Amino acid sequence: MNRQPVSWAGSRRTLRRLRDIMAGAGSAQEQLDRIVTLIAGDMVAEVCSVYIRRAGEVLELFATEGLRRDAVHRTRLQVGEGLVGDIAAHGRPLALADARSHPLFAFRPETGEEAFSSLMGVPIIRGGRVLGVLVVQNRTQRQYADEEIETLQTVAMVLAELVAAGDLVKRGELRPDADLVLLPERLDGSPLSPGLAAGTALLHRPRVTIETIVAEDPEHELARLAEATVAMQSQLEELMQRPDLSVAGEPREILETYLMFARDRGWRQRIEEAIRSGLTAEAAVQKAQNDTRARMAPLADAFMRERLLDLDDLTTRLIQHLRDDPQTPTPIGEDIVIIARSLGPAELLNYDRDRLRAVVLEEGSATAHVTIIAGILALPMVGRATGILSRIESGDPILVDADSGFVYVRPGEDVHAQFTASMRRHDKLQKRYAASRDLPAKTRDGVVISLRLNAGMAGDVQHLQSTNADGIGLYRTEIPFMVRGSHPDVASQTNLYSRVLEEAVDKPVVFRTLDIGGDKLLPHFSDIAEDNPAMGWRAIRVALDRPALLRGQFRALLAAHAGREMSVMFPMVAEISEFVAARRLLDMEVARAVDRGAALPSNIRVGVMVEVPALIWQLSALLPLLDFITVGTNDLIQFLFASDRSNPRLEGRYDPLSPAVLALLTEIVDACAAADVPVTVCGEMAGRTIEAMVLVGLGFRALSMVPGSIGPVKAMVRSISSTVLADYLAALKGSPAHSLRHRLRGFALDRGVEL
Ligand code: PEP
Numbered sequence: 007m008n009r010q011p012v013s014w015a016g017s018r019r020t021l022r023r024l025r026d027i028m029a030g031a032g033s034a035q036e037q038l039d040r041i042v043t044l045i046a047g048d049m050v051a052e053v054c055s056v057y058i059r060r061a062g063e064v065l066e067l068f069a070t071e072g073l074r075r076d077a078v079h080r081t082r083l084q085v086g087e088g089l090v091g092d093i094a095a096h097g098r099p100l101a102l103a104d105a106r107s108h109p110l111f112a113f114r115p116e117t118g119e120e121a122f123s124s125l126m127g128v129p130i131i132r133g134g135r136v137l138g139v140l141v142v143q144n145r146t147q148r149q150y151a152d153e154e155i156e157t158l159q160t161v162a163m164v165l166a167e168l169v170a171a172g173d174l175v176k177r178g179e180l181r182p183d184a185d186l187v188l189l190p191e192r193l194d195g196s197p198l199s200p201g202l203a204a205g206t207a208l209l210h211r212p213r214v215t216i217e218t219i220v221a222e223d224p225e226h227e228l229a230r231l232a233e234a235t236v237a238m239q240s241q242l243e244e245l246m247q248r249p250d251l252s253v254a255g256e257p258r259e260i261l262e263t264y265l266m267f268a269r270d271r272g273w274r275q276r277i278e279e280a281i282r283s284g285l286t287a288e289a290a291v292q293k294a295q296n297d298t299r300a301r302m303a304p305l306a307d308a309f310m311r312e313r314l315l316d317l318d319d320l321t322t323r324l325i326q327h328l329r330d331d332p333q334t335p336t337p338i339g340e341d342i343v344i345i346a347r348s349l350g351p352a353e354l355l356n357y358d359r360d361r362l363r364a365v366v367l368e369e370g371s372a373t374a375h376v377t378i379i380a381g382i383l384a385l386p387m388v389g390r391a392t393g394i395l396s397r398i399e400s401g402d403p404i405l406v407d408a409d410s411g412f413v414y415v416r417p418g419e420d421v422h423a424q425f426t427a428s429m430r431r432h433d434k435l436q437k438r439y440a441a442s443r444d445l446p447a448k449t450r451d452g453v454v455i456s457l458r459l460n461a462g463m464a465g466d467v468q469h470l471q472s473t474n475a476d477g478i479g480l481y482r483t484e485i486p487f488m489v490r491g492s493h494p495d496v497a498s499q500t501n502l503y504s505r506v507l508e509e510a511v512d513k514p515v516v517f518r519t520l521d522i523g524g525d526k527l528l529p530h531f532s533d534i535a536e537d538n539p540a541m542g543w544r545a546i547r548v549a550l551d552r553p554a555l556l557r558g559q560f561r562a563l564l565a566a567h568a569g570r571e572m573s574v575m576f577p578m579v580a581e582i583s584e585f586v587a588a589r590r591l592l593d594m595e596v597a598r599a600v601d602r603g604a605a606l607p608s609n610i611r612v613g614v615m616v617e618v619p620a621l622i623w624q625l626s627a628l629l630p631l632l633d634f635i636t637v638g639t640n641d642l643i644q645f646l647f648a649s650d651r652s653n654p655r656l657e658g659r660y661d662p663l664s665p666a667v668l669a670l671l672t673e674i675v676d677a678c679a680a681a682d683v684p685v686t687v688c689g690e691m692a693g694r695t696i697e698a699m700v701l702v703g704l705g706f707r708a709l710s711m712v713p714g715s716i717g718p719v720k721a722m723v724r725s726i727s728s729t730v731l732a733d734y735l736a737a738l739k740g741s742p743a744h745s746l747r748h749r750l751r752g753f754a755l756d757r758g759v760e761l
């Protein structure tokens with residue numbers, strides 16, 4: 007039999023009764039017992055049960071109406087076991103008319119639940135952790151309506167507060183590995199932004215506790231929401247006026263995206279609906295976020311997950327405004343290391359940069375906005391430090407090695423001493439690199455190597471100044487496309503490219519046309535799933551199939567370069583015809599600009615990225631057609647070895663310093679020298695000292711890398727003799743070795759090369 011969905015008014019009544027129970031007399035267990043009886047009645051269910059998570063990933067039946075009472079505190083399930091365990095494991099609701107036929111159904115005879123057919127359960131979540139599961143069951147095969155799931159979720163929010171109070175299960179028990187908490191520990195994460203730092207842990211904004219969940223007067227709550235939203239928006243606007251954020255650049259763009267979210271009507275509407283169902287404004291904001299998290303968490307799309315983090319940030323902000331407490335908590339002392347599950351970029355910008363030393367995240371990824379910001383701020387950051395939140399408290403000493411991805415919590419004296427020594431060495435080196443800013447990157451035998459930067463955001467270009475690099479060797483134009491919510495039009499692209507050029511002053515910038523596809527899917531562009539995206543519809547292939555996209559980009563590049571030399575190159579070219587077709591589109595745009603009397607670049611240089619091996623055997627015919635080439639070793643090596651560059655299982659399996667790679671690179675550099683075509687290497691290889699040493703030895707004279715590599719690579723260049731190196735490499739030719747790294751390292755050590 008189908009039931010009427012529970013109306014908002016009905017859910018408000020339920021909430022009011024819940025509040026009365028919570029405010030009334032009795033122990034937490036007695037309150038819980040009353041709550042299950044109330045919910046079973048209000049939701050017209052024969053069963054209502056609460057399972058609470060206990061140490062060891064166990065869910066214990068804590069209260070029930072409808073199942074056998076003697077099963078309470080006896081029935082225990084592992085997280086992941088049965089339907090209840092599944093709800094807890096995935097943190098998402100389930101509603102099944104015929105639960106017994108579900109493959110995950112785990113029958114517990116002591117509960118007597120064989121009599122019930124349908125089941126609806128929701129996780130009890132607090133602070134992003136599943137604390138338990140709330141379930142209703144019916145004898146009939148009942149189809150639960152979405153509104154009923156919503157109501158049950160709201161009840162679960164109230165229960166979360168009851169569980170978190172610590173009277174049902176001791177708070178410590180809810181922390182995994184509680185017994186390890188005070189021991190020194192080393193956690194392994196992923197290095198996201200390099201550097202070493204020591205400091206005191208500050209748990210980022212310890213969870214906001216929402217004390218009042220149920221409200222009497224929805225209109226009053228709606229008014230509070232409106233007021234807090236305005237206050238939050240103006241705080242964000244104010245933040246954008248800060249001198250360091252008021253200029254165009256990535257942090258500012260990110261804040262703009264934030265404001266867009268903050269003004270999003272759908273988001274507001276969801277919160278307003280929750281208020282009308284009887285929640286306080288704070289609880290409604292939290293609920294809207296819980297719902298979004300539950301809906302979006304299973305998505306594999308990294309971009310969407312990043313947006314979810316942005317929304318988390320906004321949620322916390324809005325709740326703080328509702329409590330009239332909009333400031334970031336003052337960090338304790340100096341030398342702060344922020345610890346967070348995730349962190350929004352604006353949240354990071356809110357901290358006092360002078361006291362901030364590093365960031366450690368449970369989550370985090372290389373493409374997250376916050377990582378981009380940390381990079382720009384030169385702030386060491388480690389991500390995927392699984393378990394950090396349950397092993398550290400604010401005030402604990404912590405050491406962060408973001409070069410290797412290690413985090414030392416409450417380090418012992420010996421570790422501390424070693425780490426301090428490493429930091430000193432690191433600082434000394436950084437100072438030396440900074441001091442070498444104006445020295446030429448010239449080998450001992452007088453060969454000058456042009457060192458350039460890889461960039462992709464307006465903020466990167468400022469490193470031209472700090473590093474004194476010779477220009478931007480690779481500007482990845484897809485990155486600005488990726489951080490935006492919509493496809494940028496020609497005007498905003500022109501704007502962006504003009505800003506980059508302005509900031510580069512008179513140094514050359516090589517723009518690469520969009521390398522979208524593969525793992526760089528643009529959310530507003532395509533959602534095509536491919537089995538092998540890195541080898542799929544990507545880069546120039548997309549551009550040639552969607553010529554309007556490429557023409558728009560050319561139009562913007564031409565306009566931005568008016569009166570100045572323009573260098574543009576195409577990614578993932580596999581055969582000459584692709585280069586010719588792309589070039590033809592560029593010529594069409596030039597002709598269009600001429601027709602319209604638009605100012606043109608003073609000169610246009612056109613190149614290709616060599617990153618598909620097939621192109622190497624076409625170089626003799628290709629090189630006369632173009633002005634320069636750039637070797638993308640990241641892709642070139644993955645295709646050479648048929649070894650996915652982002653697959654951690656293959657990490658280190660093949661070495662860029664192997665005879666095959668060296669032979670291939672030699673072919674390229676020799677072909678370019680013969681044709682007198684300038685060539686640059688811009689893959690990660692070019693920024694790693696020993697690999698850069700080999701590139702110079704092979705004859706490459708221009709390398710493009712991340713800003714942090716300029717200092718170390720310059721020091722290496724200044725310590726080598728290119729001819730001695732070239733002779734040594736020639737002698738290694740034809741080696742059957744898997745890798746030449748050890749021998750090359752030995753060579754460098756013997757000759758005092760700075761690696
Ligand atoms: C490369 O493949 O080496 C390269 C520089 O391009 P991307 O890393 O952007 O694919």
Ligand code: MG
Binds near residue numbers: 577617640
């Ligand atoms: Mg590439």
